[in-house]
Amino acid sequence: MKLYTYFRSSAAFRVRIALNLKGLAYETAFIHLAKGEHRAPAYGAINPQSLLPTLEDGGRLLTQSLAIIEYLEETHPQPPLLPKDPLARARVRSLAMLIACEIHPVNNLRVLTHLKRALGQSEEQVNAWYRHWIADGLAKFEADLARGKDGGRFCHGDQPGMADCCLVPQIFNAQRYQCDTAPFPATMRTFAECMKLEAFDRAQPSKQPDAD
Amino acid sequence: MKLYTYFRSSAAFRVRIALNLKGLAYETAFIHLAKGEHRAPAYGAINPQSLLPTLEDGGRLLTQSLAIIEYLEETHPQPPLLPKDPLARARVRSLAMLIACEIHPVNNLRVLTHLKRALGQSEEQVNAWYRHWIADGLAKFEADLARGKDGGRFCHGDQPGMADCCLVPQIFNAQRYQCDTAPFPATMRTFAECMKLEAFDRAQPSKQPDAD
Numbered sequence: 001m002k003l004y005t006y007f008r009s010s011a012a013f014r015v016r017i018a019l020n021l022k023g024l025a026y027e028t029a030f031i032h033l034a035k036g037e038h039r040a041p042a043y044g045a046i047n048p049q050s051l052l053p054t055l056e057d058g059g060r061l062l063t064q065s066l067a068i069i070e071y072l073e074e075t076h077p078q079p080p081l082l083p084k085d086p087l088a089r090a091r092v093r094s095l096a097m098l099i100a101c102e103i104h105p106v107n108n109l110r111v112l113t114h115l116k117r118a119l120g121q122s123e124e125q126v127n128a129w130y131r132h133w134i135a136d137g138l139a140k141f142e143a144d145l146a147r148g149k150d151g152g153r154f155c156h157g158d159q160p161g162m163a164d165c166c167l168v169p170q171i172f173n174a175q176r177y178q179c180d181t182a183p184f185p186a187t188m189r190t191f192a193e194c195m196k197l198e199a200f201d202r203a204q205p206s207k208q209p210d211a212d
Numbered sequence: 213m214k215l216y217t218y219f220r221s222s223a224a225f226r227v228r229i230a231l232n233l234k235g236l237a238y239e240t241a242f243i244h245l246a247k248g249e250h251r252a253p254a255y256g257a258i259n260p261q262s263l264l265p266t267l268e269d270g271g272r273l274l275t276q277s278l279a280i281i282e283y284l285e286e287t288h289p290q291p292p293l294l295p296k297d298p299l300a301r302a303r304v305r306s307l308a309m310l311i312a313c314e315i316h317p318v319n320n321l322r323v324l325t326h327l328k329r330a331l332g333q334s335e336e337q338v339n340a341w342y343r344h345w346i347a348d349g350l351a352k353f354e355a356d357l358a359r360g361k362d363g364g365r366f367c368h369g370d371q372p373g374m375a376d377c378c379l380v381p382q383i384f385n386a387q388r389y390q391c392d393t394a395p396f397p398a399t400m401r402t403f404a405e406c407m408k409l410e411a412f413d414r415a416q417p418s419k420q421p422d423a424d
Contacts, residue, residue: 044355048352048355048356048358048359049306049310049314049352049353049355049356050352050355051314051352060299062299062302062306063306063356064305064306064309064310064313066305066309066313067302067303067305067306067308067309068302070301070302070305071298071299071301071302074298074301075298086283086286086287087272087274087283089282089283089286090274090279090280090282090283091279093276093278093279093282094261094274094275094276094279096279097276097278097279097312098261098276100309100313101276101278101312101313101316101317102261102263102317104313105313105314105317105318106317106318106323110348111318114344118344119331119333119337119341121331125331129331132326132330136322140260140261140262140263141261143256143260143261143262144260144261144275146260147260
């Protein structure tokens, strides 16, 4: 397998964690997001959405981080990243999607760039935007996590799964922008548990070969 | 089953389509998004994310539209909303998530309200923002759809599925904001095919009891 990745891409980070958790080795191709390499026609031929990541598996090209993680779950079921019970699966997917569909998209690089260039927002205003949506989104995550918490170490039970794959990159982003995470104790305890695992630690941005 | 819904919520619209495609009857509870009823503590007790929709199934509460659709797929497999082959499933999920994780979140009501109130953007500027992200996102969707198109009527093959459940509400939004959809012919042909089906037509905003 080959992962088209960028060290700071949250979505690529999610897939790096999932691959590590499943013990799958992969090659890497580095696409420099900040330099706009994802918008080049050469990459568009690989990923028509021109987004990161892309996973190549036996010549087949897969896109969108959560679709890739579902594919890995279906093709390499062990260890599972989703529980067995449909209701529990729905809970884990809902937590993952709260991050992937509500928090992260509003703060991704192309939105921040648009705020600066098209709306003339200052760096300080862009940072305030970033922190606003982190606070809004993590409050929702904390409320959901706290309600469904089953005493397990991770988002659901004692095995890390799809929701943890999404949570950890989001917290890295929150910390990078110096967001206040004190109001989210259950979330931050779960993050800390994840970071004790080599699969999460090895996937972090600063440990990628393309980190600058 | 009971669906907590709002006629104009794209995410609720996705689940209404999925329930109709699967032939599942449901009761409704109307949560008025524009009046902020989703932020009331009473609804927070039902959905800790304070978002629409919520599906209640035998007293169990499910959140996040795509997690709900995956749950329906697992608990009511016929007719399927995902193909059987893992690679094909990944393609359908990727198209669905391109809408749910890239296009819709940047244009949802709370983001538009924040642009107005916190960033002081005029209605005209907010509309320009809306159209910008529709054009950006649908161009990606069109490129992906065109590449993988298998001659079928829908996003994948001749059966409507999860990607179609996401596409149709997004096109309704695009049309409501008078976005130019001419550059996206494959996407619009697929939309037109969907709208020939009663399951999609009956789910549309103007046909909901809470439409104003």
